[in-house]
Every structure is written in structure tokens, then in C-alpha cells.
Amino acid sequence: MGSDVRSLSEPQVLAHTKRRLFPDDRTEATRSYAVADTQFAQDEWRPGHRIAPAVRERLAPFNHVQVGSGYPDLVGVGCLESELLAVDRLGDEPPLIAVEAKGYASRGVDTHQGIVQAYDRLHEANAAYVAAPADAISATDRTLARELNVGVLGVDADGAVRPIEVPRVVGNRTTGEATAVRFQASAQGVAEQSFGLNHPKNYLGYPLALAADGETERLLSTHDIVGAAEDARRGAAFLGLIETGPTTELTALGREVVRFGMSECGSLEAALGAFESWYRSRTRFIDDAPAWGRLARRILFAYPATELLVGELQTLYDDWVTEPSLVEFVEHLHELHPSVAIELFVRNDEGVRRRVLTADGALQADALEDGGIYHSPTVFQLKTMLYHVGILTDRGTEPHRLEPREDVWALRHPV
Known part of the structure; x- marks a missing residue:
């Protein structure tokens, strides 16, 4: 990625930072989840400035997640090393982290803007950082960051990332689109193998x-x-x-x-x-074993994704869309809960997210016609379980057999 610190671009800085904050060798007990903004999923992050495939692979998955009044370059949830935070935990949950990256461009490195952007993220994040080439961080930057409680990470030419200013963890609760990232980092997030079976x-x-x-x-x-x-x-x-x-x-x-x-x-x-x-048995579980089926229904409704899905299907029903297709449902969800829609339904594969989302996070609706872009645990296993407990009218379908325009998502008993 270059031996001269002045060759460090913004995507490279961000890739090194993600590797340090959210390494791949996490255990189940220290699970984390982080997404880079969709601008870094493109071939170019600026006209004429390509993003190397290895950098994109490191930054994946991608989503356009609002935190505060803007969209951080990186947002994630995880337990960070103690040397990176003044307080290494916040209650029983790992902190929500927002990162703004700055690299060398034609006019140098705008570290001041990065610090101000990171400060804005503290309206919802528990900690915020600016990451930049180490030699571009001035004493003035460090003073401003300390005053605003923004962490500063210096990235060296060899990719090493070291804390220069360490932020204090603040107690903000995630209330907006960043809840999607916190959900994915939890034990109940939609991972590729979250639900390998489709009967409750x-x-x-x-x-x-x-x-x-x-x-x-x-x-x-x-x-x-x-x-x-x-x-x-x-x-x-x-x-x-x-x-x-x-x-x-x-x-x-x-x-x-x-x-x-x-x-x-x-x-x-x-x-x-x-x-x-x-x-x-192929019989709907709540018909096969009514008492056990009702118990399973209560448990499935307590699963965090279920209430959102049921609530938005009821909204569509109220708007006279009684049997929305999978495509219609995802489009509706993305209008109201864009980050959540992507995390629930779209695989976190780098190529898939690039097909589904534009650089500014807009939905490319034609990609939703391909069943292969969907999370199997949501469209097959979870949907089938919701069918078995009497919530949905139709079973789920495996992505390789899925016809998204024909796949119906409807409540069995709309109110």
C-alpha cells in the first residue's frame, strides 16, 4: 500500500484503521461488526483515484449509515483494546465507534475537518476518531481533538496505527440508523449462518x-x-x-x-x-402443536428483527399493499430504515453490496431482482419460521431458487 506516508490515501488510511480497531481474529466472546461507507465500495473514491481491490476487500462490508448529522467513513461496534479508549467498556454493551479518515490529496490532509466531523458523530456514537497519516497530525490538531473528546489515530507508512489522542467513552444511546450496526454486532445479528434450520x-x-x-x-x-x-x-x-x-x-x-x-x-x-x-412434518407448526407453536411465536416475536418486519408489513397493508413482493418490501424498508434494510436482507459480500448500493447509499432497485443477493437466514430460514408460527402467509425460499418479484411477504392476520 506504499512505503511513503505521503502516498497514504483516504481509503488506505481507513483500511489500516479498520484492521486495528476491528481485527478479523475476534472470538465469539469479543465479536464485533463494522461497515465502511458506500463511497469506498466503488472503483474510484474520487475521479482518477482508484481503490485497490485489496483495500475494498479489507473495508467490506459496505453500508451508508447515518450517525449524528452525517455519514461516518467507518462505523462499528466492538470491544476495543484498552490503549485505544480512556474507558474500555460502557455498561454491558461494547461501544459504538465512528471513524472519519483523512489521507493525502492534492491540498494535503484536512485533519481539522476530520476532527469536526468526528465530533458531530458523538451525538449518537460512544466514541469517535479521526484517522490520518501520522506526520500530518499537528499539535493544534491534538489540542482541538482533546477539547472535543475526539480520538486521534496516526497511520504510519507501513500501515501501523497508533493512538495519539485517546477519547473518553460517552453514554449516548444509539437511536437512529446505527442501530442496524449494533444489532449486527450482537449475538442476535443476521450473520450468514445465524439460522441454519427453518423449523422453530x-x-x-x-x-x-x-x-x-x-x-x-x-x-x-x-x-x-x-x-x-x-x-x-x-x-x-x-x-x-x-x-x-x-x-x-x-x-x-x-x-x-x-x-x-x-x-x-x-x-x-x-x-x-x-x-x-x-x-x-410439513404442517404449519402452530397447527401441528398449537401450544408449542404459540410459545415459538412469542419467542420469535421477541427476536429484534421480527417486530420491525411485522410493523412495516402492517404499514404496507394499511396502504393497500396487501401482498407485497420481496422487492416491494425491501424498497419500502429502505425508504424508512435504509441501513436496517440492507443489514437484514442483503448479503455482506463486497460485490453484492456494490451492486445494491450507489456511492451515496441509494438503492439500485434492479439488483433486487436477483435472488442471489439476499441473506438466506432472513429470506429462507427466518421467513419460514415466521410462517410456522402463524405470522406470515408464505414459507421462505432459498436464495438460489428465489424469484424476488414473486416471493410474497404478507401477514397472515393483519390488524
């Missing part, structure tokens, strides 16, 4: 098997609940039924599932046995 019984069965005497995976297989135990474990975690880490533990919601099973069936063993009758 597979996830309800996991806390029962975990609480019962015996090896969890063997119990799941013995009672024909699910063969893919790891997928069931992951989905149960995404629905908030278990906590994963060095050990797997039931959450309060997971314990309630166990209590329900014992109340409904008399014992844990009997509850596990009840699942055998639903093996490979």
Missing part, C-alpha cells in the same frame, strides 16, 4: 436437551429433534434461549422453555419425546 422446533428442542440428563447432541438425535446439533445450538443462541462461550448455559428465556415443556408434558423426557411426532 429445532431451536425449542435445544434447551430441553441441554437441561435433560445426558449428552445434548445425543438427546437431540435420539428424539429425532434435529441431526444438525451445531445449527440448532447457533439458532437457539440467536433467539436468546442459550448463552454460548466456554460453556453453554440456559438464559432466562431458555429456562422458561424448559418449564413450559415440563408443565405441558409432565417431565423433560416426555417433552423431548413429544418432538418425535413432529419429525419431518
Whole structure:
């Protein structure tokens, strides 16, 4: 990426900064998520100034996320190294971080503008930084940054990123579009493998098997609940039924599932046995097992994405769009909740995000006609589960078989 610090462009500065703040070697316990602005997804970030493919790959995924009154170059959520923050945690949640990058251009490096932009992000972010070539950061810049509580990161020619001024964490809560990034960084965010299975019984069965005497995976297989135990474990975690880490533990919601099973069936063993009758059933779960289906419905409605989806489908119904297609639904969501729509429905692949969004974050609607651009956990697994619990009229479809103009997203019982 160049051996002279004066060759560091804005995209290069940002790529080095992202690698330092949000490294790829995170564990499940220290998960993070960050997106670069869509201007960096293009072939050129300025006319005549190309972005190297390796830089784009480092910066991906892309989204156009408003924080404060503008759009940071990088916005992410994660637990940063202690030397990067005056306070390394804020309550029980990792901080929301906004970064403005500045690199060498024809008129030098506008670090002052970067500091002012970063300060604006503190209306919603917990910490904000300006990142720039180290030799372009002046004593005046450092004084202004300290006064405004903006962190300063100096990027060296070899790509090393060092804190020059360290910000204090502030207690702002994310209330706008940045909630999409916080959601994706959480244990319940829509990752490519968040829901590997499309029947809610597979996830309800996991806390029962975990609480019962015996090896969890063997119990799941013995009672024909699910063969893919790891997928069931992951989905149960995404629905908030278990906590994963060095050990797997039931959450309060997971314990309630166990209590329900014992109340409904008399014992844990009997509850596990009840699942055998639903093996490979194609019947809607709430019709197959009404009590369990209602329990699954409450759990799925507590999943953060569900309330938004149901609320916006009701809005469309109120506007006489009773059976919106997937394309119509995503277009509607993007008008009202642009960052959320992209994070929920569009794969975080670099090429896919470049097809779907323009440099200024506008939706390229023709790309929505291709089923391959969609997140399978949303359009297939989550949608099918919402069908099984009686919320949606239609099952989900795998992206490679998906016809977005024909895929209906409608409430079974609109109000």
C-alpha cells in the first residue's frame, strides 16, 4: 500500500484503521461488526483515484449509515483494546465507534475537518476518531481533538496505527440508523449462518436437551429433534434461549422453555419425546402443536428483527399493499430504515453490496431482482419460521431458487 506516508490515501488510511480497531481474529466472546461507507465500495473514491481491490476487500462490508448529522467513513461496534479508549467498556454493551479518515490529496490532509466531523458523530456514537497519516497530525490538531473528546489515530507508512489522542467513552444511546450496526454486532445479528434450520422446533428442542440428563447432541438425535446439533445450538443462541462461550448455559428465556415443556408434558423426557411426532412434518407448526407453536411465536416475536418486519408489513397493508413482493418490501424498508434494510436482507459480500448500493447509499432497485443477493437466514430460514408460527402467509425460499418479484411477504392476520 506504499512505503511513503505521503502516498497514504483516504481509503488506505481507513483500511489500516479498520484492521486495528476491528481485527478479523475476534472470538465469539469479543465479536464485533463494522461497515465502511458506500463511497469506498466503488472503483474510484474520487475521479482518477482508484481503490485497490485489496483495500475494498479489507473495508467490506459496505453500508451508508447515518450517525449524528452525517455519514461516518467507518462505523462499528466492538470491544476495543484498552490503549485505544480512556474507558474500555460502557455498561454491558461494547461501544459504538465512528471513524472519519483523512489521507493525502492534492491540498494535503484536512485533519481539522476530520476532527469536526468526528465530533458531530458523538451525538449518537460512544466514541469517535479521526484517522490520518501520522506526520500530518499537528499539535493544534491534538489540542482541538482533546477539547472535543475526539480520538486521534496516526497511520504510519507501513500501515501501523497508533493512538495519539485517546477519547473518553460517552453514554449516548444509539437511536437512529446505527442501530442496524449494533444489532449486527450482537449475538442476535443476521450473520450468514445465524439460522441454519427453518423449523422453530429445532431451536425449542435445544434447551430441553441441554437441561435433560445426558449428552445434548445425543438427546437431540435420539428424539429425532434435529441431526444438525451445531445449527440448532447457533439458532437457539440467536433467539436468546442459550448463552454460548466456554460453556453453554440456559438464559432466562431458555429456562422458561424448559418449564413450559415440563408443565405441558409432565417431565423433560416426555417433552423431548413429544418432538418425535413432529419429525419431518410439513404442517404449519402452530397447527401441528398449537401450544408449542404459540410459545415459538412469542419467542420469535421477541427476536429484534421480527417486530420491525411485522410493523412495516402492517404499514404496507394499511396502504393497500396487501401482498407485497420481496422487492416491494425491501424498497419500502429502505425508504424508512435504509441501513436496517440492507443489514437484514442483503448479503455482506463486497460485490453484492456494490451492486445494491450507489456511492451515496441509494438503492439500485434492479439488483433486487436477483435472488442471489439476499441473506438466506432472513429470506429462507427466518421467513419460514415466521410462517410456522402463524405470522406470515408464505414459507421462505432459498436464495438460489428465489424469484424476488414473486416471493410474497404478507401477514397472515393483519390488524
